[in-house]
Amino acid sequence: MKPEVLLSRIRIVLCRPSHPGNIGAAARAMKTMGLTRLSLVEPKHFPDPEAETRATGAVDLLKHAEIHTTLNAALAGTVFVVGLSARRRDLGPEIGEPREMVERLLCAAEEGDVALVFGNETMGLSNDEIQCCHAAVSIPTNPEFSSLNLGSAVQVLSYEVRMAAFSGRPPVSDTLVTPFVSPTAKHDEVEGLYEHLQSVMTQTGFYNPEQPGRLMPKLRRLFGRIRLERDEVNILRGVLASTQNKTRHGSRHD
Amino acid sequence: MKPEVLLSRIRIVLCRPSHPGNIGAAARAMKTMGLTRLSLVEPKHFPDPEAETRATGAVDLLKHAEIHTTLNAALAGTVFVVGLSARRRDLGPEIGEPREMVERLLCAAEEGDVALVFGNETMGLSNDEIQCCHAAVSIPTNPEFSSLNLGSAVQVLSYEVRMAAFSGRPPVSDTLVTPFVSPTAKHDEVEGLYEHLQSVMTQTGFYNPEQPGRLMPKLRRLFGRIRLERDEVNILRGVLASTQNKTRHGSRHD
Numbered sequence: 211m212k213p214e215v216l217l218s219r220i221r222i223v224l225c226r227p228s229h230p231g232n233i234g235a236a237a238r239a240m241k242t243m244g245l246t247r248l249s250l251v252e253p254k255h256f257p258d259p260e261a262e263t264r265a266t267g268a269v270d271l272l273k274h275a276e277i278h279t280t281l282n283a284a285l286a287g288t289v290f291v292v293g294l295s296a297r298r299r300d301l302g303p304e305i306g307e308p309r310e311m312v313e314r315l316l317c318a319a320e321e322g323d324v325a326l327v328f329g330n331e332t333m334g335l336s337n338d339e340i341q342c343c344h345a346a347v348s349i350p351t352n353p354e355f356s357s358l359n360l361g362s363a364v365q366v367l368s369y370e371v372r373m374a375a376f377s378g379r380p381p382v383s384d385t386l387v388t389p390f391v392s393p394t395a396k397h398d399e400v401e402g403l404y405e406h407l408q409s410v411m412t413q414t415g416f417y418n419p420e421q422p423g424r425l426m427p428k429l430r431r432l433f434g435r436i437r438l439e440r441d442e443v444n445i446l447r448g449v450l451a452s453t454q455n456k457t458r459h460g461s462r463h464d
Numbered sequence: 465m466k467p468e469v470l471l472s473r474i475r476i477v478l479c480r481p482s483h484p485g486n487i488g489a490a491a492r493a494m495k496t497m498g499l500t501r502l503s504l505v506e507p508k509h510f511p512d513p514e515a516e517t518r519a520t521g522a523v524d525l526l527k528h529a530e531i532h533t534t535l536n537a538a539l540a541g542t543v544f545v546v547g548l549s550a551r552r553r554d555l556g557p558e559i560g561e562p563r564e565m566v567e568r569l570l571c572a573a574e575e576g577d578v579a580l581v582f583g584n585e586t587m588g589l590s591n592d593e594i595q596c597c598h599a600a601v602s603i604p605t606n607p608e609f610s611s612l613n614l615g616s617a618v619q620v621l622s623y624e625v626r627m628a629a630f631s632g633r634p635p636v637s638d639t640l641v642t643p644f645v646s647p648t649a650k651h652d653e654v655e656g657l658y659e660h661l662q663s664v665m666t667q668t669g670f671y672n673p674e675q676p677g678r679l680m681p682k683l684r685r686l687f688g689r690i691r692l693e694r695d696e697v698n699i700l701r702g703v704l705a706s707t708q709n710k711t712r713h714g715s716r717h718d
Contacts, residue, residue, distance in 0.1 A: 239616055244606040267611050309632070350626065350634035352498040357521050362493055365616040366623050372604065378563070380604035 211320055213375040220371060221325040222364060223249045223284045225339055228331050230255045234264030235361025241268035243368035248275040249284040281339050285325055290318030293327040293335050293343035294363055296356055302340045311347040312370045326367055331360050392439040399443050404430060410450045465574055467629040474625060475579040476618060477503045477538045479593055482585050484509045488518030489615025495522035497622035502529040503538040535596050539579055544572030547581040547589050547597035548617055550610055556594045565601040566624045580621055585614050646693040653697050658684060664704045
């Protein structure tokens with residue numbers, strides 16, 4: 211199934227969000243990762259101008275957001291549900307880390323709609339809400355400061371969903387696919403540079419062919435690591451040639 | 465080297481941030497992933513109450529943030545620098561996706577301090593700023609909506625850094641390490657359940673041993689998938705036993 215179709219089957223469900231700004235941030239986070247379906251269960255303030263401000267260019271997701279009075283209503287028709295949980299519950303569903311759970315979510319999305327459920331900012335998902343989920347996911351935060359913002363949590367999981375949907379290689383925007391193109395320098399071109407460099411250093415006295423030491427191997431190691439482009443070899447040889455002119459010029463007057 | 469030491473060598477550098485709220489969000493994002501070193505280059509408003517509000521429990525990172533007038537000053541002493549870039553530049557450094565670049569960042573952190581550099585909210589990193597970086601990283605956003613919030617970008621990369629520093633297995637908080645423990649049911653216990661189920665269904669007439677069809681294989685497939693715990697087997701057998709009592713009781717009166 212095409213990644214875009216899988217992404218279109220994923221609902222992001224926010225349960226009882228208190229701050230409309232977080233709803234906007236969640237919408238923006240979703241849209242940057244190609245997710246479109248936002249559901250809200252009993253939002254405290256919605257619609258709200260603060261949500262629109264934080265959503266910036268993702269206001270369309272807010273306009274199409276579904277609003278429900280119960281989590282079960284928001285989950286109608288789904289075949290797999292994962293809830294975000296910062297802690298294991300005594301009788302909650304099994305809990306896993308994001309990459310594992312996102313893989314399972316996408317497997318299930320091959321069969322139908324699925325949902326990622328996020329709890330209230332302060333309390334997270336209630337025990338009743340987590341009981342509606344087949345599995346729970348925990349973002350591995352710093353144990354000493356695990357206070358992840360709601361929008362940030364949606365961002366991290368949406369990013370993982372996108373990475374997984376495209377098997378780790380999401381398409382990049384057109385602005386990334388036209389690199390600066392100068393062909394890689396050929397072996398003999400780079401060797402010409404080394405010869406040129408050695409001859410200049412011999413002229414200046416920096417290199418003594420009688421006692422070469424490890425100078426040339428070190429320079430070869432340096433330039434070898436860079437994988438020089440042809441233009442770059444030409445620039446370096448231009449610099450070398452200019453020093454030769456200057457050296458000869460200088461020596462005429464000394 | 466210990467993951468915590470690697471994390472302590474990573475500087476997050478924000479260049480010319482316009483909105484103090486984003487500085488606070490970045491600090492919070494960093495701290496949730498165990499990063500502590502925030503540097504600001506010419507922030508428009510800092511310190512600022514809005515930054516403290518959005519930082520919530522990460523105000524300590526704001527207090528210790530370094531403020532510089534140039535990016536070069538912020539990068540003094542680093543051995544490797546990666547800049548966030550939404551696009552390839554004609555003469556910019558090589559660009560890669562987050563997991564690859566974060567791996568390289570951590571390799572370099574074995575040798576010394578490293579930095580992740582983020583540009584201004586509207587313009588991103590300038591060409592001069594990206595020239596200070598050894599490599600660029602691009603978060604693979606939706607090509608049709610790549611407007612990632614600054615705090616969200618810091619969150620995604622900090623998360624990838626943490627995942628990589630702990631080789632994909634960051635430690636979880638104490639609240640996650642004490643699962644509800646009931647031992648997995650043994651083979652013979654589960655077989656006992658199947659026998660009990662079959663006998664109840666035979667009594668009720670739902671199962672006909674003369675024409676068994678595929679009922680038992682289907683039920684075995686269902687329960688086999690769950691990897692039942694011993695307590696769960698006991699509960700199910702309790703339910704079955706109760707229906708037998710009722711069936712017997714009912715049949716006495718019918």
